[in-house]
Amino acid sequence: MSADTRERLMDAAEELFAAHGLSNTSVRMIVGRIGANVASIRFHFGSLEGLKRAVLMRRFEPLVRSRLERLSEARSRSPEPLAVAELLDIWFAPMLALVTSKHSAERAFPVILARMLLEPAAEYQALLDNELAPHVDVFLDELARSLPELSRPQVVMRFDFTIGAFGHALTRSGVPASGALSRSTRAELERTTVALMRFVEAGLKAPAGARALR
């Protein structure tokens, strides 16, 4: 009992969720990883779903808080709308801090989150909406301030594209010479992050003109 069984279960589950997906990880895979009993999940979390919720909530709360703190701190410096690049940095920095964490369980979380965005199960979508959507709206408001020439639906769409680009970069782990944010050296991660920021900043700032495509 090097540590609380409850926390060791969450750590093991977090890594397995990232490696195999939320819905492809079984109770016995989790408990087998730390030599615990199958009933331990029921005892500590009520059910496997309870464990999933606990694993996600453990990161959601600090993530949202960190983002909102950074945002209000930046806003207190000036009444002007924030630069898009600064807003992107506020948004992504807490996630990148997890990606570069020394704890492997923390490093696993961003991959889980990226997978959840594309997960078909409606239950996960509901959880995302309840926990993350409120602070997303705050950032959308701020982004709309920084991009005054864009309509609100345009801002929402472009932020969605931004999240999609980030999520994809986050989970492409095995592709050689490709943009993989995870399982890469610190230098590669730095290079990918800079490239991603430049990409989405340009995309967000693209002219809103009514010019037709092609």
Add this chain to the structure above:
Amino acid sequence: MSADTRERLMDAAEELFAAHGLSNTSVRMIVGRIGANVASIRFHFGSLEGLKRAVLMRRFEPLVRSRLERLSEARSRSPEPLAVAELLDIWFAPMLALVTSKHSAERAFPVILARMLLEPAAEYQALLDNELAPHVDVFLDELARSLPELSRPQVVMRFDFTIGAFGHALTRSGVPASGALSRSTRAELERTTVALMRFVEAGLKAPAGARALR
């Protein structure tokens, strides 16, 4: 037996794969949808994995061929590098044709493909690499010609971001007022597509300068 059981199985599977994910769709869900027997999958495809491969291959081949035909046709018009917007149109048009198809099974396929990009199972990644990667390289070469100021790794990364933005837009189906390429009216789809194209075109064309982030 309105149609071949073999084709009806593939259609039913395709829609279920899109709705519930490749690994969350059971044999009995598929055969139950068309009133077939559980053994029919083994008879027609050998196994569930065989059915999955058949469903994917049925769309892969025409998709890749259509893209390559459009590309060579565009290249034959001029020796100059193609405009980025034109290249993007060539890349996405065959997919958007599926999204707007009258057959619900065809409409389901792009969602499956987007999900596969984030699917953890290595087996699907290998299938993607074997079937899609070759023609991706052709487009990367052409994109590098159109963006001569970018290094090859930069081109690869930015194309990855592009695909991520598209895939995310493709699977966000239930989000109100958000950029959902599927399950939306023709007008919404048109709006989202134009916005996506503008976003990724600007991202791809972003200056390559060595300016550090913030």
Add this chain to the structure above:
DNA sequence: ATGTTAGTCAAACGATCGTTTGAATTCGGG
């Protein structure tokens, strides 16, 4: 020492999974 509580354990529950069997059925050509 005793009672209470928290935690772990092996074992089994019913359900569902993909697959397999062997017989029944359908169907086209001799």
Add this chain to the structure above:
DNA sequence: CCCGAATTCAAACGATCGTTTGACTAACAT
């Protein structure tokens, strides 16, 4: 009509799933 191949069928296979039970141990207060 008949035969052989193609196809479908109900039923069961073993494996794995999440969950549950009830006994067992450990820790601590009374």
